[in-house]
Amino acid sequence: MQAVRIIPCLDVDRGRVVKGVTYLDLRDAGDPVELARLYSDAGADELVVLDITASSDGRETTIGVVSRAAEEVFIPLTVGGGIRSVDDARRLLRAGADKVSVNTAAVERPSLVAEIATEFGTQCTVLAVDVRKTGEAPGRALEQVAGSGYEVVTHGGRQPTGLDAIEWVVQGVERGAGELLVTSMDRDGTEAGYDLELLALISAAVDVPLIASGGVGTLDHLAAGFLEGGADGLLAASIFHFGRYSIAQAREHLAARGVPVRPVYA
Amino acid sequence: MIAVLDYGIGNLRSAEKALQYVGADARLVSDPEQARRADAVVLPGVGAFGACAEALRESGLDEVAREAIAEQRPTLAVCIGMQLLFDESEESPGCHGLGILPGVIRRIPPGVRRPQMQWNLVEPVSRDGRSSGLLGDKGEWFYFVHGYAAELGSPADLAGTCQYGATLTAAVERGSLFATQFHPEKSGRAGLALLARFAKACGG
Numbered sequence: 001m002q003a004v005r006i007i008p009c010l011d012v013d014r015g016r017v018v019k020g021v022t023y024l025d026l027r028d029a030g031d032p033v034e035l036a037r038l039y040s041d042a043g044a045d046e047l048v049v050l051d052i053t054a055s056s057d058g059r060e061t062t063i064g065v066v067s068r069a070a071e072e073v074f075i076p077l078t079v080g081g082g083i084r085s086v087d088d089a090r091r092l093l094r095a096g097a098d099k100v101s102v103n104t105a106a107v108e109r110p111s112l113v114a115e116i117a118t119e120f121g122t123q124c125t126v127l128a129v130d131v132r133k134t135g136e137a138p139g140r141a142l143e144q145v146a147g148s149g150y151e152v153v154t155h156g157g158r159q160p161t162g163l164d165a166i167e168w169v170v171q172g173v174e175r176g177a178g179e180l181l182v183t184s185m186d187r188d189g190t191e192a193g194y195d196l197e198l199l200a201l202i203s204a205a206v207d208v209p210l211i212a213s214g215g216v217g218t219l220d221h222l223a224a225g226f227l228e229g230g231a232d233g234l235l236a237a238s239i240f241h242f243g244r245y246s247i248a249q250a251r252e253h254l255a256a257r258g259v260p261v262r263p264v265y266a
Numbered sequence: 267m268i269a270v271l272d273y274g275i276g277n278l279r280s281a282e283k284a285l286q287y288v289g290a291d292a293r294l295v296s297d298p299e300q301a302r303r304a305d306a307v308v309l310p311g312v313g314a315f316g317a318c319a320e321a322l323r324e325s326g327l328d329e330v331a332r333e334a335i336a337e338q339r340p341t342l343a344v345c346i347g348m349q350l351l352f353d354e355s356e357e358s359p360g361c362h363g364l365g366i367l368p369g370v371i372r373r374i375p376p377g378v379r380r381p382q383m384q385w386n387l388v389e390p391v392s393r394d395g396r397s398s399g400l401l402g403d404k405g406e407w408f409y410f411v412h413g414y415a416a417e418l419g420s421p422a423d424l425a426g427t428c429q430y431g432a433t434l435t436a437a438v439e440r441g442s443l444f445a446t447q448f449h450p451e452k453s454g455r456a457g458l459a460l461l462a463r464f465a466k467a468c469g470g
Contacts, residue, residue: 001428001429003407005385045409046409070277074451074458075409093276093277094278096277096279119313120276121313123312123411124276124312178383179383209383
């Protein structure tokens with residue numbers, strides 16, 4: 001049967017979990033391993049760790065975090081951020097990550113997706129995409145961007161790429177991405193809900209699993225990600241980190257709304 | 267000692283750590299001679315069937331797995347490790363697995379997201395007293411990541427199924443050999459309980 005995954009996301013900077021409002025104004029929500037174990041015990045289906053550290057020695061810290069998490073957290077772990085080569089991916093997988101996600105580096109060098117998929121399998125290879133609605137970009141004529149009205153952006157949403165988001169993810173799946181992690185940069189940090197139109201477009205265009213990200217502020221937003229967006233994984237950060245809702249509350253709410261979820265008994 | 271066969275692919279550390287977590291003396295072993303001396307063997311596997319089959323052969327650990335199974339030492343094969351017990355997969359035409367169990371690995375039928383990347387309910391199959399009990403006696407939820415599934419040549423090997431568009435092989439069993447398509451080391455409490463039962467069957 002189908003079971004939609006509830007996925008807390010940990011943004012990690014130099015070994016600490018942070019969550020910003022639209023990637024600015026970061027707040028500290030604690031030790032990532034502590035938080036990972038807490039979510040695992042609480043019944044999260046999967047975890048995503050995004051390394052947002054700028055410096056390379058910070059990245060060593062992240063490998064240490066993954067390594068420590070692997071000793072006590074026994075649910076799937078996806079790690080992303082700063083992966084630019086097969087070797088970067090290998091080090092994270094050897095440390096205990098199950099999947100690696102690539103984002104900016106895949107835009108700069110699209111063959112990276114194929115290289116990782118060939119070496120470790122498509123099931124290890126997550127293509128993360130940050131997307132903005134082009135109609136909402138001030139000062140840009142709509143005809144400058146293609147088809148869907150959604151554009152791939154990088155560098156925390158500041159850098160437009162000219163790539164059509166739907167075409168990009170379809171190509172990514174052809175190159176070997178076994179899963180997509182799609183973040184709406186218009187919604188990220190706003191708590192206004194996922195961009196459901198974007199999710200529905202992508203869900204219809206590919207047949208690999210789709211993780212929705214960016215904008216969750218309520219439990220209804222999670223439900224809509226599946227019911228209207230067609231997502232298979234529902235990612236959220238701040239609503240969980242700051243204790244507004246528990247994983248159990250999310251699960252109960254989703255079940256009540258008719259979203260298929262894994263039953264978890266305490 | 268339980269040897270988790272390390273032939274250089276993907277995340278093997280979680281299997282080792284999960285077994286240690288439930289109290290087993292488990293370690294990653296890449297040296298075939300050392301692996302031969304183990305009381306029990308775990309054959310993991312992530313990635314493509316062909317790449318895993320090739321890496322396993324190059325490591326020399328394929329013979330270790332064969333011997334362990336032939337000598338009736340407890341053996342647990344996981345995910346692609348389970349698929350490698352068969353001879354062929356539609357994923358990698360022309361590549362050969364261990365050919366220990368009859369059957370073929372086929373692509374999950376269309377109409378569902380592929381790969382299956384989610385938790386699913388595994389229902390144990392009645393095995394008329396031939397069951398090791400490793401799967402437990404009631405249905406449990408486990409984590410799956412796979413685009414292909416085993417079509418068994420010998421239905422008596424079937425230990426558990428899951429529903430994903432079709433009825434898929436979730437676990438197989440023959441003598442001291444037990445194998446899961448899902449990842450017990452990534453399946454939270456239910457997975458740790460399964461690994462604890464396996465560790466117990468290995469005598470600690």
